[in-house]
Amino acid sequence: MKDNKEQEAPIIHWRIDEWFPDLSPELRARLKTYHEELIKFNRTVNLISPKTLFVADALHFADSILASQVIYKANSKIDKIFDLGSGNGFPGLIFALLFPQVQVVLIDSDLKKVEFLKHIVSLLKVTNCTVEHKTIESMPDNSMHYVMARGLNTISKAILIARKVVPKGGAFYHLKSEEWGIEVGEIPTQLCSIWAPSLVGEYKLPVGAVKFSVVKTDKIA
Template sequence: MTLPKSRIEELLAPYLSPIPAALLPQLSLYLDLLVKWNSRTNLTAIRSPEEMVQRHFGESLFAAQNLGSLLPETLLDLGSGAGFPGLPIALLYPQIKVTLAESQNKKATFLREVVRTLEIGNVTIWAGRAETMPEDCRFHTVTLRAVDDMAAALKAAGPRALQQIVLLTTGTPDLPDGFLAEESLPIPGSHTGALLRAVRG
């Protein structure tokens, strides 16, 4: 075990409290996999397990709490990387059908391993760019976090999002045509990060 479950719960308290009892063992196992894989393939630049819990798991669960007044039925995590924020959202809300779009093969392979090991039944992985999805693949919500090119990612997100786009960002990006910023919340523990929720106008 990389960190005791009690320590994970303590680190996550600013982002989600209380933590559902069933969620802690899943997050603990996810963290173990992330640390193990990250030691041999670069999934994230963050090396400290405690910082991984705060930055990756915490911020993702903060996003999960702020998906709007009604939970989406479908969600696309665009440029999912090592699964953030999509996988923690899927773990917290098993009723949401989550698709993780990740074009880098090593990261998509890691995502498959997490889904298999944790037996997550509400997640699908698209091992490719979101732009290559069939045109009729659309989702209530699209999430974005720490993508390499936010402008390009937002351009890809617009046609996929039926209702809203949820961003974890440090800037003020230009939203796709037809979307209006509805809510902006500071991310706990971050001096510059914010959660921006934009809805289709």
């Protein structure tokens, strides 16, 4: 009976080395450190849901890796991108680690989360990534040509919040489930005259059968 607790203790998985052998050993080591710090800080800061803690390698790391690759493959001209409501650093910090030639700015209004992001950016020596403790609305008009978000809000609400900061010709990349079409259908007509949505790409996580999507809204007016 004394072994029951050990048997019942859930395992915190780390399978990135197995799933992404094409990533350099140095990059995979940095991702592992990020994972360890995320687990540690999550005890005091609400960075990820406790339900996803043990499979964070799939639901947060693999998801952000795959989505970042879809975004960059679709637009390799990106030289600077803002992650709005970055919070735990997904996907922005992962994007910065994958593509060191791109400047990435993590924006969040939660001071504790910002402090975590600054800590991890410094620890991992991510020189192409900066963190700003600001609201999206307080950023200068037309200051973000490329932006992305994961879990910020519905597409309608996200583009409404970002309508002043993204200039005409800019683009907003949304990380969504395969139900993204429902959210696009809910975009008000007024916003559709300003933003044009399109599917950039779809992917599946290394575990499970659920599809995920990257949807782009181009600022056309």
